[in-house]
Amino acid sequence: MRASQFHLATTKETPSEAEIVSHQLMLRAGLVRRLSSGLYNLMPLGLRVVRKIEAIVREEMNRAGGIELLMPAVQPAEIWQESARWEKYGPELLRMQDRHGRDFCMGPTHEEVITDIARKELRSYKQLPINFYQIQTKFRDEIRPRFGVMRSREFIMKDAYSFHTTEASLLETFDDMHNAYCEIFNRIGLEYRPVEADSGSIGGAKSREFHVLADSGEDALAYSTGDEFAANVEKAAAVAQGTRGEASSDMAVVPTPGVHTIDELSKALNVDAKQCAKTLLVEGTESPVVALVLRGDHQLNAIKAEHLEQVASPLTFASAEAIQSVANCDAGSIGPVGLTIPVIADADAANMSNFVCGANKNDQHITGVNWLRDLPEPVIADIRNVVEGDASPTGKGEIKIVRGIEVGHIFQLGTTYSEAMKATILDENGKSQDMHMGCYGIGITRVAAAAIEQNHDDKGIIWPESIAPFTAVISPINMVKSDAVKAAAEKLYQQLKDANVDVLLDDRPLRPGVMFAEMELIGIPHRFVVSEKLLAENQLEYKGRSDSEATLINIEEAVQKITAK
RNA sequence: CGGGGAUUGGCGCAGUCUGGUAGCGCAUCUGCUUUGGGAGCAGAGGGUCGUAGGUUCGAAUCCUACAUUCCCGACCA
Numbered sequence A: 001m002r003a004s005q006f007h008l009a010t011t012k013e014t015p016s017e018a019e020i021v022s023h024q025l026m027l028r029a030g031l032v033r034r035l036s037s038g039l040y041n042l043m044p045l046g047l048r049v050v051r052k053i054e055a056i057v058r059e060e061m062n063r064a065g066g067i068e069l070l071m072p073a074v075q076p077a078e079i080w081q082e083s084a085r086w087e088k089y090g091p092e093l094l095r096m097q098d099r100h101g102r103d104f105c106m107g108p109t110h111e112e113v114i115t116d117i118a119r120k121e122l123r124s125y126k127q128l129p130i131n132f133y134q135i136q137t138k139f140r141d142e143i144r145p146r147f148g149v150m151r152s153r154e155f156i157m158k159d160a161y162s163f164h165t166t167e168a169s170l171l172e173t174f175d176d177m178h179n180a181y182c183e184i185f186n187r188i189g190l191e192y193r194p195v196e197a198d199s200g201s202i203g204g205a206k207s208r209e210f211h212v213l214a215d216s217g218e219d220a221l222a223y224s225t226g227d228e229f230a231a232n233v234e235k236a237a238a239v240a241q242g243t244r245g246e247a248s249s250d251m252a253v254v255p256t257p258g259v260h261t262i263d264e265l266s267k268a269l270n271v272d273a274k275q276c277a278k279t280l281l282v283e284g285t286e287s288p289v290v291a292l293v294l295r296g297d298h299q300l301n302a303i304k305a306e307h308l309e310q311v312a313s314p315l316t317f318a319s320a321e322a323i324q325s326v327a328n329c330d331a332g333s334i335g336p337v338g339l340t341i342p343v344i345a346d347a348d349a350a351n352m353s354n355f356v357c358g359a360n361k362n363d364q365h366i367t368g369v370n371w372l373r374d375l376p377e378p379v380i381a382d383i384r385n386v387v388e389g390d391a392s393p394t395g396k397g398e399i400k401i402v403r404g405i406e407v408g409h410i411f412q413l414g415t416t417y418s419e420a421m422k423a424t425i426l427d428e429n430g431k432s433q434d435m436h437m438g439c440y441g442i443g444i445t446r447v448a449a450a451a452i453e454q455n456h457d458d459k460g461i462i463w464p465e466s467i468a469p470f471t472a473v474i475s476p477i478n479m480v481k482s483d484a485v486k487a488a489a490e491k492l493y494q495q496l497k498d499a500n501v502d503v504l505l506d507d508r509p510l511r512p513g514v515m516f517a518e519m520e521l522i523g524i525p526h527r528f529v530v531s532e533k534l535l536a537e538n539q540l541e542y543k544g545r546s547d548s549e550a551t552l553i554n555i556e557e558a559v560q561k562i563t564a565k
Numbered sequence B: 001c002g003g004g005g006a007u008u009g010g011c012g013c014a015g016u017c018u019g020g021u022a023g024c025g026c027a028u029c030u031g032c033u034u035u036g037g038g039a040g041c042a043g044a045g046g047g048u049c050g051u052a053g054g055u056u057c058g059a060a061u062c063c064u065a066c067a068u069u070c071c072c073g074a075c076c077a
Helices: A021-028 A044-063 A077-082 A111-121 A167-188 A262-269 A302-307 A320-327 A416-420 A444-454 A483-498 A512-522 A555-563
Strands: A032-036 A039-042 A074-076 A095-097 A103-106 A130-139 A154-164 A192-196 A207-213 A219-224 A230-232 A252-255 A277-283 A289-295 A343-346 A355-358 A364-369 A379-381 A399-414 A424-426 A432-434 A436-443 A472-476 A503-505 A526-530 A539-544 A551-554
Touching (some): A021 A444, A039 A044, A154 A444, A207 A219, A399 A444, A472 A483, A472 A512, A483 A526, A483 A555, A526 A555
Parallel strands (some): A343 A379, A472 A503
Antiparallel strands (some): A095 A103, A130 A154, A207 A399, A219 A230, A424 A432
C-alpha cells in the first residue's frame, strides 16, 4: 500500500473525550472515529487491525473443529420469548418493531438463534458434537458505554456455540475451546490469563474468562503464588484465617460523635480496622432486610452475596427509612448486636472476638463485642472479596491481585436453552433428549484496544506484529527530489510485497520528522529509512518499533530482516 | 438511573466571574524557502459560541428548560 493512496489521519493532540490510553491512541492514530455514544466507525487503518485479529481467530477456530456460519443481527422477539429472556434481559436489549408492529431486537448474543438452528437442523446423536461459530456485529445497549471500543454498544464478536449428547462431550469441547483460546492469544502475542469466573446472567455450570493483563483493566484477578489457581475476584473464594479468639473483654458503649466509616472509627478509637465489624443492611428474600457483617478491612462481594438465598438479587442496599426502622439509626452506626433480622457474617468476621461495631444508635459504637456471648451465632458465608495475602483456596500459596481486560469468555451452558426451546435429539436408544450446549465468545474489537493498552509508549502504539495494520513501512527521505532514493524505495517496496510482507510505502512529500512521528504513533513494527546518504554506502536504516536505536544494514538484507522472523 | 464535569471554526483551548458584538495554537488552502525527528516566512478561508425560551438598549457571558457528550457507581466480549 502506498501512503498517498491510503487514508491516514493522525493528530498531534489528544481528543478530550478519550480518557484511557488505548482510546486516545486509537483516535490519534486514526483507527476509529466516534459516530455517537458507544458507536464507532472503524477507519481503514483500524479495520486492517480487526481483520488480522479475525483471521487468527478464524484459523484457530477452524483448527479446533469450529464451523463458520453467519446469523442475522436482527432477531425476532418470538425466540427470545421462548427462552424467557425477552423479559429477563432488560433494557440492554435494544428492541424495535417492524412496519407490521412485530417485535424485534438487535442481537446482543445469539443463543436463541443458534438453538433454533440446532433444533431444526440436528436430529441424530450421530451429528454431534458440533460447534458453530460466527464473527459478527453485536449490539448491547450498555448503561454506560466507555473507553471507546473497549466498551462500545456496537462491537464485533466471535461467538461459538457447541451442541452435545452428553455432558462429557461438552467438557471435551470446552477444553478444546480453552486451548484454542490460549493459542489465539499466544499467536496475537498478548500477555493474558485464563481465570475462573462467575457465569453471570447467561447461566450455566462452569465458566472461564480470558483476560489481557493491563493496569487499566476493569476487572481484578486473583491468582495464587503456589499453584495454577486464578479467578476473577468476583468469583475467587475467600479463605478465613485462624480461629475465633477468647472473649476477654466486656462490652462497653463508647461515644463516637461524627464517626460514620470504618476508617473514622479506627482512627477515633485507635483500633485496627481488622478489629472493627462493618454491618451492611441489604434487601432480603424472606425478610425485608438482612444484615451482612464483614471485617472492617474487607470489601463486600456483591456477586457472592446475591447468590445467597436470603439475599435479594440484584443486591440492593436498604433505604435510609428501612435502616431506621430496623436499627433505629443511620447507616454509619449499624451493628449486629440486638438486631432481630437475619445476620449473615463473612467467615473472617465470624472469627472476630472482642470487636468494635455500631451500637444501632447514632454517634455510638460498642467495644468488646463477642459472638455467642453478646449476640447469637451468625449464619456464616463467604461474602467478601479476596485480598492480597489471603491464603489460596487451593491451600497452596497466597493470593496476589492483578488487573485485566476481559477479552474472552467460555461457558458451559448445559441444557438451559435446549430445554426452553425444545432442542432435542435422538440418542443411541432412539430416545429424545435435550442437547447440552456450550458457548464461547471473543470480543474482537476489544482485543485491539486491549493490545494497545498493553503495548504502547509515549510515542504511540507498539503493535504486536501479528495484528499490526502494516508490518513494515518504508520511509524515504526527500523522495521528491532524489531519483535514486525514489528508485531504491520503489525497489524495496516491490521486494517486500513479493515476499508477502504487508508493507506501506510512505511516498508522501513530507519532512522526515513528520513521517517518523506518524508511523511511530500508528505503531508499525518495522521501519526502513532510505536516504541518499545511506544509498551511497549501499545501506538502509532499520528500526524495530520498540528498538531504542536504529541500525544500518545492507540493502540486500532488508527483506530477510523481516521474513527471517 | 444516581453523582460530577463539559459543549466557542475540523481538533485542542482562552474569553463567561465583572454583558458592549469572538480570539489563540494545531490542522486546511496559496506562494516562497527548507528536507534525518510533527520546519520557517508571507498571505487566505472557515464559527448564527449545543438548542429553545427569557432578562437587557445590547447576551458566548446573566436566568430557565431541554439536548448531546465525558468521567465515577450497578451490566458485560
